[in-house]
Amino acid sequence: MTNNELHYVDLMEVGRQIQSRQRSSEEVTRHLLERLHAVDTRLHSYVTVMADQALRDARAADKEIAAGQARGPLHGVPLAVKDLLWTAGTATSNGMPMLRDHVPQEDATTVRRLRDAGAVLLGKxxxxxxxxxxxxPDVTAPVNPWGETLWSGVSSSGSGVATAAGLCFGSLGTDTGGSIRFPSAANGVTGLKPTWGRVSRYGAFELAASLDHIGPIARNTVDAAAILGAIAGADPLDPTAARQPVPDYLALMTRGVAGLRLGFDPDWGMKPADPATQAVVRDALKVLESAGAEPREVRFPDTDQAVADWSPLCGLETAVAHEETYPARRSEYGPVLSALIEVGRSLDAMEYQKLQLRRADFRGRVDALFxxxxxxxxxxxxxxxxxVETMASFADDEALLGGMMRYTCPFDLSGHPTLTLPGGVTMEGAPVAWQLVAPHFREDLLVRGGWAFQRMTDWHRRHPQV
Structure with a gap:
């Protein structure tokens, strides 16, 4: 393998090479820093590149590994994190120019756990x-490496672009209404949104506390499972982090899907999906059936009300998260985030209670489906x-809004875990994705499904030419 191919090696494989001393972490880190310098001036996926610290951490990893102190599959591997996760001594801006000088004094729990696993943090x-x-408006949006006219996804846009373009071996994103799944689908990578509470939110800027999920974006299921295993679990700094034991996802993953009941709703699950998406979903169903899964037709609960309820609920929680700076510094906010906060601030207690009751009802119906x-x-x-041009009308196009949110935000409301996987391309070569959903805290089933699918297909091995 030449260095021209190194940046697209799987996380687990490059980790094996580093931990067996076939390569050094410093060599791999330098390669990615050089690639960043050459490529990211066009893609704009990074806010901050932590080059000096990354090289120090890489050298430290090499010394530990040479001394026989390898910490696990992430040791020495360069990763990156979304810029709403605190990093001690490094600015964390949450995508907001008004916070460009905000420098946390401690790491977010997820960042600390990546460091504890020996990962090298390339940047934000x-x-x-x-x-x-x-x-x-003052931020340059990341560019989809599959084509500059294609949407790169939100809100973890940089995480999706950097992972797809070989600018890190995996990353962390967050998902409140679809923000791990949108960039994973748009950039042809694998995104795992855990159960709400599976991963600590301590040290993460909130969008909407009861909807926010933190999870991995990687180039395949195995790599996503390795990252989730490192960051998941109870946290004394976040009482909402679940105390359920964290399984060994990598060990359970290879059980595959033989005998698992695979639900599919041919009505809700296909309408209003476009032909390319429908074809990918059908193909995924066939692949998993051939791997031993047992397809079962189900009727999914209606999601129209859930999609409608998501915006006011998110708006209210966002208003709470921003109460120290909004409306006091309203002029420094962009129009889209400002409009969401205004929706939340206009909500009365009666409306809020109705939202909560409908949310509990929906969550119970999804639970029953399992x-x-x-x-x-x-x-x-x-x-x-x-x-990008189409998404400019997102807020004003009800059909587009409903179609984009139909399969994402309901599972933020219910808190169920999901796995997004590339499963095809359009006639123009853009990635097409599909999704698995599991019961609460059954991410092990998700990675079994993703592993089985990716053993039999190669969509996750296709990379943009950048």
Whole structure:
């Protein structure tokens, strides 16, 4: 393998090479820093490149490994994190120019756990303003490496772009309404949104506390499972982090899907998906069936009300998260995030209670569905190959809004874990994705499904030419 191919090596494989001393962490880190310098001036996926610290950490990893103190599969591997996760001594701006000089004094729990696992932190990845739906007007949005006219996804846009373009071996993103799944689908990578509470949110800027999820974006299921295993678990700094034991995802993953009941709703799960997305979902169903899964037709609970309820609920929680600076510094906010906060500030107590009751009802209906099946197979988003131009009308186009949110935000409301996987391309060559959904805290089933699918297909091995 030449260095021209090194940046697209799987995380687990490059980790094996580093930990067996076939390569050094410093060599791999330098290669990615050089690639960043050459490529990211066009893609704009990073806010901050932590080159000096990354090289120091890489050298430290090499010394530990040489001394026989390898910490696990992430040791010495260069990763990157979304810029709403605190990093001690390094600016964390949450996609907001007004916070460009905010320097935390401690790491977010997820960042600390990556460091404890021996990962090398390359830098902070670009995102939308406050992790909502659009980049601040003063921020250059990341460019999709599959084509500059293609949407790069929100809000973890930099995480999706950097992972797809070989500018890190994996990354962390967050998902409040679809923000791990949108960039994973748009950039042809694998994104795992855990159960709400599976991963600590301490040290992460909030968008909406009860909807926010932190999880990995990687180039395949195995790599995503390795990252999730490092960051998941209870945290005394976050009482909402679940105390359920964290399984060994890598050990369980190879059980595959034989005998698992795979739910599919041919009505809700296909409409209003476009032909390319429908074809990818059907193909995924066939692949998993051939791997031993048992397809079962189900009827998914109606999501129209859940999609409608997501915005006011998110708006209210966002208003709470920003109460120290909004409306006091309203002029420094972009129009999209400002509009969301105004929605939240206008909500009264009666409306809020109705939202909460409908949310609990929906969550219960999804829970009940998993009495019938082990996994649910659905589109990641309804439309493939969406362009930047098309997404400019997102807020005003009800059909586009409904189609994009139909398969994402309901699972933020319910807190169920999901795995997004590349499964094809459009006629124009844009990635097309599909999604698995599992019961609460059954991420092990997700990675079993993703591993089985990616053993039999090669969509995750296709990379953009950048």
């Amino acid at each position: 990845l670009q995102q939308t303003e406050g992790a909502f739906a659009d980049h601040h 009495d019938q099946v082990d996994l649910l197979l659905i589109p990641a988003v309804a439309y493939a190959g969406v362009t």
